[in-house]
Amino acid sequence: MAGVTAIADLAADLAAATFTVDALDELWGTDAAAALHRGQRVPALRALEGRASGAAATATLARTFILGLASTPEALAAALPTLGFEGAVGLGLVDEHGAPRLDLRPYSFVDASGVVSWWIASDLGELALGHAIPEHHVLGVGGASTTLSGLMIARPVDLALDLGTGCGIQALHAARHATRVIATDISQRALDLARFNAELNGVTNIEFRLGSLFGPVPERFGHVVSNPPFVITPRGADGVPAYEYRDGGMVGDSLVASVIKEVEAHLESGGVAQLLGNWEYGAQEGLARVEQWVRFTGLDAWVVERERQDVDQYAETWIRDGGTRPGAEFDRLYSAWLDDFASRGVTHVGFGYITLRRPVSGGPTLRRFEVLDGPVAGSPDAAALLDAHDWLRDRDLLAESLTVAADVTEQRYYWPGDEHPTVMDLRQGSGFARTVPLGTALAAVVGACDGTLPLGVICSAVAQLLEVDEAELTAEVLPQVGELVLVGMLVGETGVSGDRAR
Ligand SMILES: C[S@@+](CC[C@H](N)C(=O)[O-])C[C@H]1O[C@@H](n2cnc3c(N)ncnc32)[C@H](O)[C@@H]1O
Structure with missing residues (x-):
């Protein structure tokens, strides 16, 4: 450049x-x-x-x-x-x-400082080229890029890593909250474009290093972000393009497994890694597979599956993504993909978000694997869940006065003419827009959470009102309330999540 x-x-x-x-x-x-x-x-x-x-x-x-x-x-x-x-x-x-x-286009987003506008250069896509993209194509800002940048925890750290930087978009975002960012890629062309984009946008705190995975970075980081080349691609089949931007050259979903395995050694204590990934469903459920990868680390983990495709859909998506149109070549690639999946008994592929954290001390305390495939309401806040998890640890929740978060509403459904609701839900208006079914006891307890009374007192009053055993009601409701705090639907009077209370 x-x-x-x-x-x-x-x-x-x-x-x-x-x-x-x-x-x-x-x-x-x-x-x-x-x-x-x-x-x-x-x-x-x-x-x-x-x-x-x-x-x-x-x-x-x-x-x-x-x-x-x-x-x-x-x-x-x-x-x-x-x-x-x-x-x-x-x-x-x-x-x-x-x-x-080159492709060169404006890109804008809103963060705590307001609207930010950049220009991002990348390789010309299929539309401009008029044919399938080459294997060394450097991707511009796509849907997965904005998903990860939207999820990115923007807390100050000294050193951040963007593994597989491509056009540099995650490194540019990380450079806003990290004193220094190291951006790596296996492609020198990607690094050249990422450096060009940093210069074009006046960002000076990113260092660029060539190499595979964690090879070029002996350092430990406060924050690791990666939209890695996780696309599952048939190996050993003739003429299947190996796109650098999406294919890490490994069998099945092993690239994501390796990043999870290796990232631990590159996180400082309290450091967080945020990744996107695919995982295979076969004899073993996909999320159970990710759980197994995480089990051999000492990391806290929160993994969300956002989408699951059958192998046919998956093959079609990624063959089309490379610019191959239906025809003989498309069919040949399709067969190669299905042969590859069949060789491992894979029927579906999951996609989602992986948040990992090296505990400040001791072993991991958070291991949460969930399917949340509904529409989101804005970007989910990974930092809030980690904070809520820490806040809940070793806490006597019964002594806490909780408040319903500002974005939460209750929805009740009645049979026509009935006085009592048949279904009650709590609904979250932001992030994963969770819906939590409410039983009578939990509905009454949540309804009384206005920050004035400790949870124990509320449980006691609700038990009296419903004429049920207080200990039984408390035992039923306590874990449910803990879950509502963890996902940000109830917030504690003290602590970081307090500002989200009404
Ligand atoms: C899906 S793209 C992500 C680009 C960009 N970070 C984003 O979010 O849009 C994955 C990037 O990883 C790079 N890559 C592929 N194999 C790699 C490896 N073994 N080690 C490091 N980077 C690799 C590719 O060249 C590509 O730039």
Whole structure:
């Protein structure tokens, strides 16, 4: 990649052209943006052609670097007046005829400091290339990328690791809360693009290292994030593309198993690792498989399965993702995938989020594996669950005055004409948007949790009201209340989760 001055010139031009997510939405509208997301550029192109004069620079940049179409050297020179056309060629953004050589697009998100806007360069996708992507393709920001960045715990740490950085998106996010970030990749091209993106966005606290998995990092980290190349790919079958961006070259789901196994030695005490992964379902249930991988570590673990696909769907998803369209080649790859799964008796593949933590002292105390495959309401807060777990440990919950969290509502369903509800649920309005069924006792206890009375006193009063044995009611309700605290639906009067109370 070329010089720092040229990259600074590019940044100045992109800013002057208002090459932002909002400007693009305005330029081609949300329907065209949705079509682009589906891999179709015609609506966006028509919107650009029909646009009134003005925003010419944004339109040229969008046409070239997002739609992947050549622009004239004159139009590019006008859109990038500081860098110039020659400068754009020198940076490897376009060829000498004005055809794009990289994808470059705005990216924005909101965090505690407000709206943040970056530009992210990556390799041209299938749409721009007009054919399947090559094996060394460096991925831009995709759905999995934003899932992980949305989950990322933004607590200050000295040193963070982004393992498998690709275009650098997780490292850029981590650089906001870590004093220093090390970003690794097996691809030198990925590291070059990630460094380019860091420079383009003025981020200076990331170091880039080439190598596989934890090979290049002897250090221990306060935070490890990784969207690793977890896609299960047939091994040993002829002509199955080995895409660097998604395939770690191992059999089945072993790459995720190795990251879980190896990360422990790279976490400082209290350090947290946040990963995405796939796991196989065969003779053994997939989540039980992850549990087994974790069992041999000393780490706290919270694993959430978000999605499960049968092997047919899985094969189709990933063959299409590489740009192969239905036809003889597609069918050949499909068979290779199914042969591979059949060789291990795999019927389904799970996908989800893995949060691991090295305990500050002693052995692990948290081992939670759950399926949460419903719609989420914003990004789930992994830090809140870890905090709630710590708060609950060795605590006499009966002595605590709890409050219902601000985003929780109760829903009651009645048979028509009945005075008493037949079904009662507690519903969470954020994160995993959990629904928890309520029995009569738990409903009464939760209803009384307004932060004024200790839980023990509430249990006693509810037992009297329902004319049941107090000890039995308390024994029934206590673990249920603990679970509600753990998932953030009830919060303690004291402690970190207190600010979420109504
Ligand atoms: C799914 S991409 C993730 C990119 C980016 N971090 C994101 O979240 O969008 C996985 C990345 O891991 C890299 N990779 C593949 N095998 C690797 C290995 N053995 N060690 C480290 N990185 C690897 C790929 O080159 C690719 O950039």
